[in-house]
Amino acid sequence: MNDLAKAIDETPMAKARLRLWLKLLKTTNHIESRLRENLRTEFDTTLPRFDVMSALSRHRDGLKMSQLSGVLKVSNGNVTGIVDRLVDDGFVARSPVPGDRRAWRVHLTPNGMAEFERQAIVHVRWVDDLLTGISSDDAEKIMADLDSVTAPASSFDGAVNKSLEKETT
Amino acid sequence: MNDLAKAIDETPMAKARLRLWLKLLKTTNHIESRLRENLRTEFDTTLPRFDVMSALSRHRDGLKMSQLSGVLKVSNGNVTGIVDRLVDDGFVARSPVPGDRRAWRVHLTPNGMAEFERQAIVHVRWVDDLLTGISSDDAEKIMADLDSVTAPASSFDGAVNKSLEKETT
DNA sequence: TACTAAATTTTTAAGCTTGAAATATCTTTC
DNA sequence: GAAAGATATTTCAAGCTTAAAAATTTAGTA
Numbered sequence: 001m002n003d004l005a006k007a008i009d010e011t012p013m014a015k016a017r018l019r020l021w022l023k024l025l026k027t028t029n030h031i032e033s034r035l036r037e038n039l040r041t042e043f044d045t046t047l048p049r050f051d052v053m054s055a056l057s058r059h060r061d062g063l064k065m066s067q068l069s070g071v072l073k074v075s076n077g078n079v080t081g082i083v084d085r086l087v088d089d090g091f092v093a094r095s096p097v098p099g100d101r102r103a104w105r106v107h108l109t110p111n112g113m114a115e116f117e118r119q120a121i122v123h124v125r126w127v128d129d130l131l132t133g134i135s136s137d138d139a140e141k142i143m144a145d146l147d148s149v150t151a152p153a154s155s156f157d158g159a160v161n162k163s164l165e166k167e168t169t
Numbered sequence: 170m171n172d173l174a175k176a177i178d179e180t181p182m183a184k185a186r187l188r189l190w191l192k193l194l195k196t197t198n199h200i201e202s203r204l205r206e207n208l209r210t211e212f213d214t215t216l217p218r219f220d221v222m223s224a225l226s227r228h229r230d231g232l233k234m235s236q237l238s239g240v241l242k243v244s245n246g247n248v249t250g251i252v253d254r255l256v257d258d259g260f261v262a263r264s265p266v267p268g269d270r271r272a273w274r275v276h277l278t279p280n281g282m283a284e285f286e287r288q289a290i291v292h293v294r295w296v297d298d299l300l301t302g303i304s305s306d307d308a309e310k311i312m313a314d315l316d317s318v319t320a321p322a323s324s325f326d327g328a329v330n331k332s333l334e335k336e337t338t
Numbered sequence: 339t340a341c342t343a344a345a346t347t348t349t350t351a352a353g354c355t356t357g358a359a360a361t362a363t364c365t366t367t368c
Numbered sequence: 369g370a371a372a373g374a375t376a377t378t379t380c381a382a383g384c385t386t387a388a389a390a391a392t393t394t395a396g397t398a
Contacts, residue, residue: 013305014297020308021200022291027315028197029242031190036356048384065347075386080348084385102346102393116310128183130336133317136182139189142311147195148302205386217354235376244356249378271363271376295351349390360379366370366374 031130038126046075048082050123052163053091053108053116062107064097091115200299205294212288217243217251219292222260222277222285231276233266260284 032047039045055071056063063071069079083106086092091112097103108116131139201216213268224240225232232240238248252275255261260281266272277285300308 014293016305016308017300017303018293018296020300020303020312024193024197024200027318029194032320042357046383057341066345074384077348077350077387078231078345078385085383100346100394102270104347124183124187126189131186131318133320134186134189134304134314136185139185140315142314143189143192145303145307145311146192149196150199151301151302164330209387215353233376234378243354245376246357246378246380247355254353266376269364269376271361273377340398343395345392345394347390347392350388352386354374354385355383357382358380361377362375364375365373368370 023039031127034130035123035126039119042122043115045119048117049086050119052079052082052086053112054120055091056106056108057113057116057120060107062095062105064103064105064155066103086112200296203299204292204295206290208288211291212284214288215225218255219285219288221248221255222281223252223289224273225261225277226285226289229276231264231274233272233274235272237275294331 036047039047039050051072052068055068059071065083067077068083069076072079083092083094087094091109092106094104094106095108097105106163134142208216208219219227220241221237226235228240234248234252235245237252238245241248252261252263256263259278261275262278263273263275266274303311
């Protein structure tokens with residue numbers, strides 16, 4: 001296929017998708033910066049700190065550092081600094097893992113749990129307010145559409161993948 | 170309204186919106202990290218650098234530093250470092266603004282234009298591939314829904330705002 | 339046992355990001 | 369024209385982020 005044919009073929013869809021990408025970026029940046037600002041002014045914390053505490057609140061028994069970075073989908077080294085600061089603040093503690101002196105189990109302290117509860121309640125409200133213009137039905141539709149983007153083997157059709165799953169497992 | 174009534178009233182919608190927010194975050198993070206990785210391995214550059222060059226390519230006459238940070242919606246001080254490095258690489262140049270010795274006009278060099286063209290062509294393709302699962306119609310619907318989020322006076326109904334516009338302008 | 343490979347975490351270097359403070363330069367006002 | 373205020377940019381401190389290297393410990397194997 002030559003350049004011209006390629007351009008004709010790709011342009012309409014590719015342009016719509018590029019616009020969608022820029023819109024997604026604009027929207028999440030907007031929400032994110034509002035949440036960051038709220039967390040800073042209301043609770044003197046940051047989004048990464050909130051994310052770490054949120055993950056730990058969903059795992060009351062704690063997580064190893066590598067599990068934590070896996071859950072949060074951020075690099076290993078990244079979590080170290082954030083946890084360090086949360087430990088300094090008394091919201092998080094590191095305990096040794098019996099039988100493995102390499103690993104640490106990271107968990108919320110009672111104080112950290114209380115603080116996170118406080119933050120989470122307001123956080124839900126912030127998100128609710130920021131997305132007021134979107135109905136439940138719209139939300140469901142958008143989420144369904146976006147599933148294809150983060151699907152494991154992207155750039156393939158969902159139906160094809162589903163049929164493959166049966167054969168390859 | 171007491172706490173219980175509040176909870177009953179808010180929970181269903183608020184939960185759907187919270188899930189949507191997490192989905193939006195997951196999706197953009199996914200796309201963003203792919204693009205970052207591609208830019209790094211293919212062009213040895215970063216997303217912020219690409220964004221700056223993209224903005225400058227849309228403004229061939231250049232932009233003042235404050236205009237640039239305004240267009241990109243990032244802080245003033247942030248742009249300084251990114252432009253510094255692009256200047257070091259010869260992709261961007263600063264020219265004095267006649268009549269205002271405080272300001273600089275920042276613009277792409279010929280080399281910078283050529284480099285950005287090279288990057289932009291592939292970038293469109295990357296985004297197209299990442300969003301393959303989404304049709305033009307889906308994209309339009311999603312973009313329309315998301316308009317309400319970043320609308321100037323959010324947390325208000327669109328129809329209300331439209332009626333207000335007529336009166337207040 | 340000694341050697342090698344794998345796993346877990348931290349450290350490091352480079353860059354991005356923000357808000358606030360500092361500089362330098364206009365512009366307005368008295 | 370000098371003081372006061374506004375504007376444009378940079379500098380700074382703190383924190384986030386990644387990839388890669390280093391340090392430590394565990395597990396497997398000859």
